[in-house]
Structure formats: C-alpha cells, structure tokens
Amino acid sequence: MLSHEAEAYNLKVIFLPFLSTSHMIPMVDMARLFAMHGVDITIITTTSNAEIFQKSIDRDFNQGLSIKTHVVEFPAKEVGLPVGIEAMNANTSIDMADKIFKGFIMLQPQIENYLFGEIEVDCIISDMFYVWTVDVAAKLGIPRIVFCPASIFSRCTELSIEQHSSHTKVESDCDKFTIVGLPDKLEMNRLQLPNWVKKPDVPFGEMIKVVNNTTRKSYGAVFNSFYGLEGAYEEHYKNAFGTKCWSLGPVSLWANQDVSDKAERGDTNVEGDSSLFKWLNSKKENSVLYVSFGSMNKFPSSQLIEIAHALEVSSVDFIWVVRKSNDKEGEGFMEEFEKRVKESNKGYLIWGWAPQLLILENKAIGGIVTHCGWNTVVESLNVGLPMVTWPLFAEQFFHEKLVVEVLKIGVSLGIREWKNWNEFDTKDIVKRDDIAKAIGLVMTNRKEVEEMRLRAKNLSDDGKKAILVGGSSHANLIQIIEELKSLKHQRHYGN
Numbered sequence: 001m002l003s004h005e006a007e008a009y010n011l012k013v014i015f016l017p018f019l020s021t022s023h024m025i026p027m028v029d030m031a032r033l034f035a036m037h038g039v040d041i042t043i044i045t046t047t048s049n050a051e052i053f054q055k056s057i058d059r060d061f062n063q064g065l066s067i068k069t070h071v072v073e074f075p076a077k078e079v080g081l082p083v084g085i086e087a088m089n090a091n092t093s094i095d096m097a098d099k100i101f102k103g104f105i106m107l108q109p110q111i112e113n114y115l116f117g118e119i120e121v122d123c124i125i126s127d128m129f130y131v132w133t134v135d136v137a138a139k140l141g142i143p144r145i146v147f148c149p150a151s152i153f154s155r156c157t158e159l160s161i162e163q164h165s166s167h168t169k170v171e172s173d174c175d176k177f178t179i180v181g182l183p184d185k186l187e188m189n190r191l192q193l194p195n196w197v198k199k200p201d202v203p204f205g206e207m208i209k210v211v212n213n214t215t216r217k218s219y220g221a222v223f224n225s226f227y228g229l230e231g232a233y234e235e236h237y238k239n240a241f242g243t244k245c246w247s248l249g250p251v252s253l254w255a256n257q258d259v260s261d262k263a264e265r266g267d268t269n270v271e272g273d274s275s276l277f278k279w280l281n282s283k284k285e286n287s288v289l290y291v292s293f294g295s296m297n298k299f300p301s302s303q304l305i306e307i308a309h310a311l312e313v314s315s316v317d318f319i320w321v322v323r324k325s326n327d328k329e330g331e332g333f334m335e336e337f338e339k340r341v342k343e344s345n346k347g348y349l350i351w352g353w354a355p356q357l358l359i360l361e362n363k364a365i366g367g368i369v370t371h372c373g374w375n376t377v378v379e380s381l382n383v384g385l386p387m388v389t390w391p392l393f394a395e396q397f398f399h400e401k402l403v404v405e406v407l408k409i410g411v412s413l414g415i416r417e418w419k420n421w422n423e424f425d426t427k428d429i430v431k432r433d434d435i436a437k438a439i440g441l442v443m444t445n446r447k448e449v450e451e452m453r454l455r456a457k458n459l460s461d462d463g464k465k466a467i468l469v470g471g472s473s474h475a476n477l478i479q480i481i482e483e484l485k486s487l488k489h490q491r492h493y494g495n
C-alpha cells in the first residue's frame, strides 16, 4: 500500500466541480479519495463555493495529504449578481440560475490560464458541464475523465431513449414505451421524461447535446456508485458510450469516516446539532421517517401544508428537512405545526441544511421520503433504508425506476410528471392522503417491506465491501491511478 502510494505521489490530477451543491459534494469526496491514495489533487472552484468544503480539505492537508483548492474569481459584476452568489441551491431563482450559469461559462479563461501555466497536469476530472475541458485536455495531451452526478442507470436509459426514439412512437404522453436494450426490461411514459429528452430544442437541450458529445470524447467516466448497485449498467455504459466507466462509490461513506467530516459535509456552518441527536437517540429503532427533498428544492406553501398534515396523522415520528416557501399563503402555518409536533415529541423540523450522513446512520431512522436525487439515494442505501420515492426534476424519475423496479427497495408515490426545477402547478400538488398512504406502506413490518429492508440492507453491505481493499470501487480507483501513471510514463518516455 505504502510503496504504491509513494510511486503515485507525483501524479497531478485536477478536479473541476460544477457550481451546485449536488454536483460539488460528491466530487469533492471523490477528489479526497484520490488524495488519500497518494495522488496530488487540486480542486478548482470559486471563492464562496470553496468555503462550503474547505474545512475538510484543510483537515486532509494537515494530515499530510497532497490536496488543495485553487480559487478563481466568479464574475459576479459582469453577470449582474450580488457578490457571493455563486452556487445553485434552493435559494436560487431561475433568473439567478441563468446568471450563475453564464458566470460559470466565463470562468474558462481563468481556469485555462491555470491549466496551461507552469504546473504539469496529468489528468482533468471534469464535471460534465465543463464541456470545454475536452479540448484543453486534448491540447495538453492528457486524459479527460467526466464526472456525472447521477446514476449510471440514468445515463444508459437516456441514451437508449435518444437512440431508439421509442418515446416518439406512442400516441399519448401517458402511453408506456419500452426502453430498448437495457439489462432490465423497463417501461416509461413521456410525462416522466426530462424536457431535454422530450424536446431537445429547449435551450438546455443544446447544452445536453454538447455534454453528450464531450462525454463520448472523454477517456472515461466516473460515478458515485458501486458494482453491487448497478454493475450491469456499468458494463452496459462501456459499450453504449464507447468509453471506460468506473464506479467509485459510495463516496460519502468512503471519504467521510470521521464525525467532523460527516457533520460539516455540504455546509461548514452546521454544528453537530445536539438537541436533534438527543431527540433522535430517544426514539426506538426503525421508528422515525426521514423526509427530505434535497439541497435544491423549495415547495410552495400549499404543498408543505399537505406534507405536514400527512406527517401529523401518520403513526410514525419524523424528521423533516424543510425550506420556507417564498409565497405568503399559509403564513404562520408551519410555525404552528412545528410547535405542535415539538410539544407532542412526534416530529423534528430542520430548516435548511441537515447533517444528513449523521442522521441517516442513526438506528432510529427506519425509512426515507426522497426526491431521488442521486446523492441521497446512495446515502440512504449506505444505511439500507426502504424509500418512498417522490421524484421532481433532473434525472430523478430515472432513479425512481431504478429504486422501485430494478432494486425493489422503494414504494412509489406515483408522481405523474417531470417538471422543471422548482416549477410547481397547483394541479400537481400531492394530496395528504396519498402521502400518508405511501408513508404507511413503507413504515410497517409487512412482509413486502421486510423484504425491501433486507434487499436494501444487502446493498448496504455490498457498498461497504466495495470500498475495502479488494472491493470493486477500491479496485476501480487503483486501476484509474495505475492507468494514469502508465499514460504519464508514455508521454514522458514513449512506449
């Protein structure tokens, strides 16, 4: 191990995470894993994005790892944003998101300067949205590896749908079509597809085409996943995209093995909340439901009210990670609700960011209601929880398919239609009875749920093995490092 690490010591790899929490967090974990295996790592990001994860990098550095952040300046003034608004999260409006994306594209010259500067770089591991890194890597004569923040399953499914256009061969939006050529036989309907698949001429669709092209021109792709979770899709990806593909997860479990890492992940301002854990520790095993819709979601009040009612009438205790809505409807409702469930000791509300890793691993948590964002799916799997799936946007409907039909560890809430990020129609508000029913289905000891729990537990064990020496993700990481070293050797000395 040691001699191996010593040899790899002078391999220099650059990580370029996208400016949103959901992309950045797993990618920083991944960067830290490379550093833990002896690679010299530089993460390039903007000032306020760096603040989100810098403490963990400093801790690694102080323990002797060769890892640092290189900060570039976000062009706030040029795109018309207040200083410090540089990342997409739940507070970001569509207008702000456009501006952040514009600013993100404008980072290119600054980053190029750094990459073409005096340092010698051996590989760029790039978020899929940094499409221009394909050309930079080509100029530098080094491999570019693309990071996709979703599942391998979703990339394979999207590609199959695009290539076979099966979704255009059915009459109505509700008619099911078969997804051709995948390891599992699955069906979807048009309502469940992201806009960029359904109508590739939407503005974002053009970006996705470029992402598609640059993904194929990459040396390979890395995912926060593991072989036991979607190994069949990892193999499928290699043929379908014609590049290498490595699962390197679960990255959260692997990189964050001490409590400060877990507590601060995603927001260095969260102190381990002692009243929360006191409350959680007072609860029986598997008795608390964790409800969270990820770092990007902001529901309207009308939806919050339905969720609140469902939780209040259900027989289980709960933790709900919630964000204040922007509308005035239902003003005061949430405050009263919080007061009531606090007094009855039934529920705990977390406003804003939650120390999710620490919460999920508590024995009291028995199930999760999730939007099926990939980070949460993997983190929930780490501890083997059955899920209620409530997909909203991005690749989340694909992930619901994977969870409910392929892995068979979740109950679908039956959300009908894919929506743009934080776009909600009154007619789409999910009613309290439907929510209560799904919660009831997953928080019982019915035979079906016990089986789900066993399967989820099995996957959790697989994930834990994957990151140990000899495990699939561990072997993949070593393999990438070996390949990069050998490519470096070829560049310097020829074959």
Ligand SMILES: *[C@@H]1O[C@H](CO)[C@@H](O)[C@H](O)[C@H]1NC(C)=O
Binding pocket: 089, 090, 091, 352
């Ligand atoms: C979002 O805005 C709220 C209210 O202004 C603030 O308390 C919170 O910290 C913000 N969250 C993020 C992630 O910026």
Ligand SMILES: *[C@@H]1O[C@H](CO)[C@@H](O)[C@H](O)[C@H]1NC(C)=O
Binding pocket: 162, 163, 200, 208, 209, 212, 213
């Ligand atoms: C991605 O590329 C493949 C192969 O070139 C093509 O079949 C597919 O339609 C492309 N998808 C998009 C969104 O451009």
Ligand SMILES: *[C@@H]1O[C@H](CO)[C@@H](O)[C@H](O)[C@H]1NC(C)=O
Binding pocket: 206, 209, 210, 213
């Ligand atoms: C993607 O690649 C294909 C084939 O090389 C090319 O025809 C197409 O113009 C490219 N699309 C974009 C948006 O770059």
Ligand SMILES: *[C@@H]1O[C@H](CO)[C@@H](O)[C@H](O)[C@H]1NC(C)=O
Binding pocket: 451, 454, 455, 458
């Ligand atoms: C759990 O994994 C073991 C070994 O891989 C397998 O034999 C068993 O059928 C699995 N159980 C469930 C419920 O999936």
